[in-house]
Amino acid sequence: MNKNLMYSFKFNESTSMMNMNKLNDKMLMIMMMIIMSIMVVMMTKKSMLNKSMNENHIMETMWTIFPSFIILIMSAISIPILYTNNEMKMTSITIKIMGNQWFWSYEYTNFDIKFNSYMMYKKKFNFNILETDNKMVIPFNTPLMLIMSSMDVIHSWCMPSLNIKMDSIPGQMNSIKTKSNKIGVSWGQCSEICGTNHSFMPVMMETVTMKEFIKWVNKNK
Numbered sequence: 001m002n003k004n005l006m007y008s009f010k011f012n013e014s015t016s017m018m019n020m021n022k023l024n025d026k027m028l029m030i031m032m033m034i035i036m037s038i039m040v041v042m043m044t045k046k047s048m049l050n051k052s053m054n055e056n057h058i059m060e061t062m063w064t065i066f067p068s069f070i071i072l073i074m075s076a077i078s079i080p081i082l083y084t085n086n087e088m089k090m091t092s093i094t095i096k097i098m099g100n101q102w103f104w105s106y107e108y109t110n111f112d113i114k115f116n117s118y119m120m121y122k123k124k125f126n127f128n129i130l131e132t133d134n135k136m137v138i139p140f141n142t143p144l145m146l147i148m149s150s151m152d153v154i155h156s157w158c159m160p161s162l163n164i165k166m167d168s169i170p171g172q173m174n175s176i177k178t179k180s181n182k183i184g185v186s187w188g189q190c191s192e193i194c195g196t197n198h199s200f201m202p203v204m205m206e207t208v209t210m211k212e213f214i215k216w217v218n219k220n221k
């Protein structure tokens with residue numbers, strides 16, 4: 001899709017991002033309904049004098065109760081999405097992601113693989129400040145555990161299509177579970193101002209089939 005025509009979220013790659021897209025649509029619908037009803041009231045009202053609105057207790061009760069109901073509905077549909085990723089109890093692959101000034105390093109603890117991921121400076125066919133020399137490779141439809149930490153300052157590992165944005169903090173381990181449901185390459189960027197080259201430490205991730213992943217592991221071991 002032409003990126004100039006993208007008005008919505010990125011293509012969803014995980015269940016939680018799919019739910020986020022749906023939530024966005026639902027919230028927009030609620031907002032549209034509110035705007036429409038207010039517009040109808042404003043347009044149908046003949047006079048600007050609101051005599052009947054003075055000390056109108058029924059109306060005041062109504063405009064307290066209805067919005068709180070709307071908020072209740074909104075929280076009921078949005079809170080479960082916060083915990084979608086926690087539904088995966090069993091993860092099969094653990095990837096340790098370390099933030100460095102200014103590159104990412106990845107460690108596949110199950111396979112003894114370790115590499116750094118630097119940005120590729122713009123050449124003819126590279127995506128500007130998005131492509132890296134080594135990319136994180138993950139298998140398709142496999143529950144993963146991502147562990148994040150930092151070597152120096154606070155960074156933030158972000159992958160919008162997976163609905164992940166997690167800080168990597170020195171001396172602290174943050175973890176998140178995820179599962180990719182789309183084969184292909186996706187991009188993200190460091191999302192915490194971490195120094196001069198903050199803009200030049202992108203995240204590049206490729207989802208491949210399990211067969212290809214095993215091939216990649218054997219090649220890089």
Ligand SMILES: [Cu+2]
Nearest residue numbers: 155156190194
């Ligand atoms: Cu950073």
